[in-house]
Amino acid sequence: MKYRHIFFDLDHTLWDFEANADETLRHLFAEHNIGRHGVSVDKFIAVYSEVNHGLWRLYQSNKINQQQLRTVRFPRTFMQLGLREEDSPAGISEQFTDILPRKSAVFPYTYEVLDYLRDKGYQLHLITNGFRDIQHVKLASSRLTDYFQEMVTSECCGHLKPDTRIFQHALERTGATAPESLMIGDNLECDVLGAYNAGLDQVYFNPDKRRHFNQITYEISCLSELKEIL
Structure with a gap:
């Protein structure tokens, strides 16, 4: 793995x-x-x-x-x-x-993919620029809370994605290393470039299939495609 x-x-x-x-x-x-x-x-x-x-x-x-x-x-x-x-x-x-x-709407295959990853033994975490109090409510409302071991917010570490310090904080908090970690997100600058600069491989979630010229470890347009990577 x-x-x-x-x-x-x-x-x-x-x-x-x-x-x-x-x-x-x-x-x-x-x-x-x-x-x-x-x-x-x-x-x-x-x-x-x-x-x-x-x-x-x-x-x-x-x-x-x-x-x-x-x-x-x-x-x-x-x-x-x-x-x-x-x-x-x-x-x-x-x-x-x-x-x-x-509100509770999530993207297609969210629960199926998270179940799959959890059953495969991956440790799942969140890195978000969203406000901590709001993000906890979102997780509870959409029945996502139990999937994640840690949620790292910009508020808790004082740095916003794409600042590499939020990714470094996430690695320290979870006991992970960059080579064994993968970042999945929809924002090329905040999620993909931020993770790249912090030494993490990245998955660009691009459901609208926006054209770009960035070099990315992986790119998907549907969350179900994660099963082909992990």
Whole structure:
């Protein structure tokens, strides 16, 4: 067995962030009657997603903090929609943060592959830039908690992927070495390049089959393909 420790990203790799966010945003759109502003729910979701992704890039570059990300994203969404900042309903960010992690959608074959890996004797862990309190709720809601021995978050070690220090912290915490470890994630920079720079082999999870020119140890478009590698 070449690898003993398998490190997964959580959001966009196992836990289907886009599907769960879509369901949450539709709920909030209806509850707050946001359509009265002449905005469609699909437009609302599209603009929110664009704003949120941009803010996460700033967060991962240490240009904003967690509180700023949570506070800014909805008012900025409303402004991008051509509305006023004060049109953003009071408490909507807190509602989103409370409701979203309780959603349970995961990518196809998630449970089958995790069962397979666990039965084969691999030690499974998570490395995530997500917020620790939120990630624990996501794991519980989607019945993923029991699969993982350790969850390493950027909050617990003070460094965000792709910083090699979060990967080094994960290796130390799990008692693993880089040659016996494999990182699986959907983000070329954070997961793949970060793991590469830390000396770990990588699996790029690319369900949309985005074109790129990076050299990667393995690439898959469906989690079921992990059975061909491990």
